[in-house]
Amino acid sequence: MENLLRIALIVALFLFLPRWMWGQETKTRIALLKYKGGGDWYANPTALPNLIRFCNENLKTGLAPEPATVEPGSREIFNYPYLHMTGHGNVVFTPVEAKNLRDYLLAGGFLHADDNYGLEQPFRRELKKIFPEDELTELPWDHPIFNQKYTFTKGLPKIHEHDNKRPQAFGIVKEGRLVVLFTYETDLGDGWEDPEVHNDPETKRLDALRMGANIISYIFRN
16 A cells, blocks of 8 residues: 555656656756737747856756747646746736636746836736736845846846836745746846847846846746
């Protein structure tokens, strides 16, 4: 009977733990969230591959070179420790998608929404479907996410100018762990893109990539 219980436990762990927690030989992948609503979820196509390359070179991570693309209602999201979403337009989560995202985030996942200009209002609205009991709160400058390999003494760096507002990082924390990060008035993803896409100064691109590396580092340490 004891052996049968041990086998049952091993099978359960294999079936229900996210693949990135298995310690398997295949490389960990991060993912881009393909949401509904009409917004351009596919914006900044070179951003995540460049961030992955930067992290592998400077943090010595072993991330797969290409991100996955996953929908919020799919159980596949449990295979990825980091979900990234961006865009300029509308976002809509169905009740099934909202519940799936909530389960994923409470089980150890992480959602990073980077406003590419115009994402704020729909994202805040849809986030209420996931965590109706919580409000996005601004992260202080001494939050660990600003103090990983790279230190940002004034919090989130400013990469692109939109409405002459200061950059802000907002989050939702569950049991002491940041599970949702919303980066606003900075446009990190534009800074991660190939240099010729936005012609950003190299210092801006480096700030964006270093902040992205801090996010990835924070995820794997918490």
